[in-house]
Amino acid sequence: MTKLSAARTRVSNWLFDHALPLWAERGVDAQGRFFEQLDFDGRPVTGLRRRTRVQARQVYVFCEAAALGWAQGRAVAQAGLDQLISSRRRYDGLWVSATDDDGVVVDETPDLYDLAFVLFALAAAHRVLGDARARPLAVETLAAIDRLMASSHGGWEEALPPRLPRRQNPHMHMLEAMLAWQAIAPDPAFEAAARVSLDLCKHRFLIDGAIREYFTEDWSADPATGYVIEPGHLEEWAWLLQQSGDDSDLATALHRRATARGYRDGFAIREIGPAGEVLDGGRRLWSQTEAIRTGLSFGDTGVSALIAAVFDTHLATAVPGLWVDSYDADCRSHDEAAPASSLYHLMTAFSELLRSDA
Secondary structure, three states: OOHHHHHHHHHHHHHHHHHHHHHHHHOEOOOOOEOOEEEOOOOEOOOOOEEHHHHHHHHHHHHHHHHOOOOOHHHHHHHHHHHHHHHHEOOOOOEOOEEOOOOOEEEOOOEHHHHHHHHHHHHHHHHHHOOOOHHHHHHHHHHHHHHHHEOOOOOEOOEOOOOOOEEHHHHHHHHHHHHHHHHHOOOHHHHHHHHHHHHHHHHHHEEOOEEOOEEOOOOOEOOOOOOOEOHHHHHHHHHHHHHHOOOHHHHHHHHHHHHHHOEEOOEEOOEEOOOOOEEEOOEEHHHHHHHHHHHHHHOOOOHHHHHHHHHHOOOOOOOOOOOOOEEOOOOOOOOOEEEOOHHHHHHHHHHHHHHOOO
8 A cells, every 4th residue: 555545544634534524513503504623622612703704615615525425514605505505695797705603794805815705605506416506506696706806906805994005815715606606607706817927926916936915915925924834835826837837937937935934843834034044933733735736736745744743733633524724843832623624635635646546
């Protein structure tokens, strides 16, 4: 058995025997809405804003689980989608940011990051559930984003009303959603929106060979934080550029930069500067999953070691199926619960492994 074959078995056992059953049973309320967190005893944490981005991510997770053969995921995804559509759409075609535990809207702000994940979840619902509402809603949502949130300086505003700093991250996830739609139901509107993000990546976000994070209104590097580079996002952009077929040379360069400058002790760290200097030596789980997924696509030999390291640290919880999301630079975690939002990252990486033939 190869190292990747052994890793695939370990991932499959953890995902289908522990994580998905746990989050399907305890991570969802009686109405089908997803909780934001489970504590380390596996109990839902209440009293938190239930963000639209998390609801959408979990719809994707359980759609993908169903696509991978975990049949129970279909009902969980469908219930979550129904709640997402019924309680979070605005009158103008955009979507609210958050509700409370009872489903009452507590933040009506349309946020581009949230909207990107709504579009991504709708693509999964179209692909896996065959839900007839998904594609029309995606087209309507994208049209509303273009109509109400387009910026005269390119791309879309962070939110309504507009706020600063502008970030590459929501535009990256808009690209992710558009690529998901183009793969299953191509449309000129999806293609055009993907092009917006791709052009911004190459002409605005990319500075001296790396993707920067924070910008002014006209996409100049933000004076306070414009030097920040996140290795995890270098890996994520490398993956998306590969999937888009737009610029394989840039994808390769970003991946190489991340691996050469953005790792410490085998893990992708939070932040580096333009010269590779460490700005924040801590680490998040999502960065490791992006490194795993992109490493698989490049055929890196160290992927199995990173998967093992993730299991030995981030996924080494007393209740199997949970995770430690963050560690500081001294390898200490101060987390008190597992955020539901991380399951999307785990699923994107682990589904890539499970579908590979390595």
